[in-house]
Amino acid sequence: MIKKFGLAAGALLLAAGLAGCGTGGTAERDAPPTAAADADADPGVGHVHGLGVDPATGTVYVAGHFGLFTVEAGKLVRVGDRDADHMGFTVAGPGTFYASGHPSAQDITAGQPPHLGLIRSADAGATWEQVALAGKADFHALQVAGTRVYGYDTQTGQVWRGEGGSLTPGARLDLLDLAAGAGKPETVYATTPDGVKVSADGGRAFRLLKGAPLLSFLDVTDGGGLLGVAPDGRVQVSADGAAWTPRGRLPMQAVAFTAVSAERLLAASMDGSVYESTDGGGTFTTIHRP
Template identity: 30%
Template structure:
């Protein structure tokens, strides 16, 4: 099944350079790669920048709707979502993986069965992957799914304690130093699970976290876009999300939905927003440059 469902458009002519004013529809994940390039999964394919968002190009001919786009700590990319009109694959995509920064994608599991809108992985063991399916019933319906073998096999978990409507969950992260501990950012606050997502308790009722990531530093601190009654900004935590220190970027009526830090330069941080804007910091989050405004390239 895996080998038969590899997807590649042999007619592809290579990356296409995008122009100022070109628009991006619905961003569903972003990352810095291990070489410091930026990748964004969108509704109609993937784009990349090698110069901190000053110029952009398409990555390949894949026209996937890259839902749940996420990068493992070993550099592999995973995604779920839907095939585009040029992609001859069942809908939804289940779990796809790329080992060459999005140039090619292979089906790993659940093809035609699941569309994960949120995916997360264990930083210390990238074979442990979590997927959040927010809708539907039955074997492949709403719930948290866990894989311990790189995405080939999945166990469905019925999470107890999270909001019943899983659309209220905006972010999911595995704490690097605790193999079965997760945090979930929801409309009702931040929840914590210490048993791999089976049971959840309130961790921080005063905070709404809309985006999570792990800082690729020695201590593997957490970084998030965090909203409280007093402030909203990119924040870091050095104690597994108990306390948070503000860096910057208050987006007011907007909010960050994805965040990533350059493993080659920890001063470089990228954030996308629900309004399809993208912001890059070169100084550890103190100052920010808007490189994509409401979906339009600068």
């Protein structure tokens, strides 16, 4: 994403016939939030940008253009009173989340810089604290690998890595999603228009992962395997990155996707529907429909 709205995102999602504002990023998606026409009305989630599950509670979280929500009895319930644009979102551990994106329209009007940098919540999204690069970075992809955090900043087109509050820039490349696991935190994968790429040095340099299918989103599972989804919605799994096996297919093209585990997967569609699989992508059920 050398441009603000992201070239890789457009390429990978347009390959599936998408347009508009998905996880892949477009000019609209990258724009800071705008206020709702009725200031008293809750604008809802808007476009879905990220998904996750709090391991402390099993609760599903949906991050979007107008804040963070939980899925409860098929409905989205806002977390706290924030309506910031969570362009990047990931669950780091029990009650601990990382996010990035843009402040709310009201905060921008009040003078807050248009980029959040990296922020963190230690209370399941109720409150947030600044971690790094406030006002500078806009991470559209975030990934935690043990104590390490990886982020892809659309302002510089670089992969950043770090622990604690210190982040270091790495390679420049066009990507949509990042994947890494706690077992091998130095190994990080990226989904790109050229195919899946892998780095063995913490994101400093990447090479093409031969044999991998074209994927929009990818995750490293707890056992060290790879699980991703193609632009056409087909789930693909691999134990070693060389041989891949297709599973089921999502009932739509994914604009957000995460493998909570090798069996539990979450995905979202352009219309805001959220899907869940509990059999490793063999089948999916709808857990929220707007």
